[in-house]
Amino acid sequence: MSHCRVSLVSLAIDIAIIGGGNAGLSLASELSRLRVAKTVCIFEPAYKIKKELHWSLWTNENQRQTLKHAIKGNWSQWKLVDYSGSVIRESSSHDYTCLSSAKYLSLCERQLSGKIRIIPKGVESVKKTSRQYIIEAGDQSFTANNVYDSRPPSVRPNSLMQHFLGVEVNIKKPMSAWQIATLMDFRVNQTRGLHFMYVLPFSSTHLLIESTMISQSLEPQNWYRNAIERWLAEREIIVESYLSEEVGVIPMDEVVPCDKTIPTIGVASGALRRSSGYGFSYIQDQAFRLAQQINQHNYDVPEPISKRIVLMDTIFNRVLTEYPEIGPSLFMKMAQALNGEQFARFMLGKATPSDWIRVVAAMPKVPFLKQLFHV
Ligand SMILES: Cc1cc2nc3c(=O)[nH]c(=O)nc-3n(C[C@H](O)[C@H](O)[C@H](O)COP(=O)(O)OP(=O)(O)OC[C@H]3O[C@@H](n4cnc5c(N)ncnc54)[C@H](O)[C@@H]3O)c2cc1C
Structure with a gap:
């Protein structure tokens, strides 16, 4: 049964989520958990084909x-x-x-409230008017007050x-x-x-x-x-x-979203750690915070990774690009500098200032200083 209101020309909804992958379904399940009273449609062309990928992360007992x-x-x-x-x-x-990606996505789907509907179609176009977004998907048209786009971005x-x-x-x-x-x-x-x-x-x-x-x-x-x-x-x-x-x-670099005029979530919003390629926990964190905000009528997408971490990772990647031969020793030194607790925090983007000092102190100074002046 559809929970979207039918208008003369299109279905009117509160929130459109483009892409029912990790970010889209995580956001939708968080909105359901908070019982947010909004009509939501998730557009996902590959709805029936749940690819079996391996998504790994550091977890605490509650998360497990x-x-x-x-x-x-x-x-x-x-x-x-x-x-x-x-x-x-x-x-x-x-x-x-x-995690099994297919099982994770099914888990999210099972948690969706009756106000959230999955449209098994790809979005073809999104137009922004002064008050709303007009979304074309298949032979249907939708109007939404807010759109979150998680379609895979491109890279330069x-x-x-x-x-x-x-x-x-x-x-x-x-x-x-x-x-x-x-x-x-x-x-x-x-x-x-x-x-x-x-x-x-x-x-x-x-x-x-x-x-x-x-x-x-x-x-x-x-x-x-x-x-x-x-x-x-x-x-x-x-x-x-x-x-x-x-x-x-x-x-592992800046990404280019499909449409720069629409708010993005997930990898499209840069929720990927550039130095490691880990994204899962940042996507979860973003979904959690965005759902809380929407519940308070704030629709702005929270920054998935702090600017400071992005800058540090960018310098690290420049060193990797310029000196790939020292890459293995950089990762080994980083691991040696941290104990297990600190390592997990670092990978989760929750490193303390002293964790950062340990990592920075372990890195070779000349290549990093050279790249610092190029950022
Ligand atoms: C193979 C692989 C393994 C990874 N492993 C890990 C890992 O172990 N740990 C980790 O932290 N990170 C990992 N990542 C990185 C990241 O966590 C995942 O890529 C994650 O799935 C990103 O979530 P997302 O929602 O941003 O993108 P996706 O999960 O890719 O979702 C985007 C969705 O948009 C849909 N879409 C495409 N076009 C349209 C359209 N026109 N209209 C509507 N929808 C559309 C797609 O079908 C897709 O379902 C991995 C990435 C890959 C590719």
């Missing part, structure tokens, strides 16, 4: 309770590895948690990107140390740019392995596949069955 139906794996320890050794970290307050040429191909596999022999998530293993081919393996062991015989690059150009898909095969062969890990494959490109 809320997200329990979407959790695919959880680790109290994580590590970074290079040829000089490994840095293993553990936090008493935060675990590293991997030569932007830094995190790009990867991952495989989920069952392996023949149980592996040791499967209780630790490997965030970055730099013992791989570094000739094409900063490269690492990301390995999540869901059990001793069930893994996700992603060959991940941070660079300005994508590689052919077989390049990542070969890197994974090589990494497995070097460890004498034999694959029993391939379960799925996942590819992704995450912008």
Whole structure:
């Protein structure tokens, strides 16, 4: 049943959310949780096709309770590895948690109130008049007082990107140390740019392995596949069955929204940490705060990541772009400088001034000072 009011020419709604991915559905479920009395339509062309991706983040116990139906794996320890050794970290307050994207989106959908409707169509155009937005989707027209656009943005040429191909596999022999998530293993081919393996062991015989690059150009898909095969062969890990494959490109630079005149949410609004590619917790935080504001009749989108963090990440990325060969040591030094608690805070954008001082003190001064004057 539609909860939208029918006018002569179009359906009139209070809020239009363009895109029912992470940001769109998280915002809608927060509005439902707060019982916000607004009519909302979410426009999502891929509504029926819920892609199974892996979304990971640091979670506390309350979050794990809320997200329990979407959790695919959880680790109290994580590590970074290079040829000089490994840095293993553990936090008493935060675990590293991997969610099934499809289950997370279904969880959000189940929480939607009767005032929120999903329109399984892509938005073709949005026009702003002096008082409202006019939205065309399929053969229908809608008028909305407020619009939040989460359509995937584009990136400028030569932007830094995190790009990867991952495989989920069952392996023949149980592996040791499967209780630790490997965030970055730099013992791989570094000739094409900063490269690492990301390995999540869901059990001793069930893994996700992603060959991940941070660079300005994508590689052919077989390049990542070969890197994974090589990494497995070097460890004498034999694959029993391939379960799925996942590819992704995450912008690590300023993004360009589809339409600059419409308020954006999610990655389109810059809710991605430029130095790490993590976005999930920033998107959650933005959805939480925006829903609270809407409940108070304030429709402005909150800044997803502080300007100070964006500036620091921009300088970090400039160093990575100019000196990719020192990339592995930068991440290793950052991990060495922080204990597990501080590390989780840092990744969640909640670093204290003393956490920042530790990280900055651990970085090589000359490349950073050079890039600081270019920002
Ligand atoms: C493969 C992959 C893995 C990632 N893993 C992690 C991770 O582990 N941890 C982490 O923190 N971050 C991760 N990220 C980054 C980020 O958290 C995700 O990209 C997240 O899904 C972004 O949410 P979003 O809502 O901004 O965009 P999306 O989830 O991409 O949602 C945008 C939606 O807009 C819809 N859309 C497109 N065109 C139209 C149209 N014309 N009209 C209406 N809707 C439209 C799309 O179908 C899509 O559903 C990952 C990103 C990728 C690509």
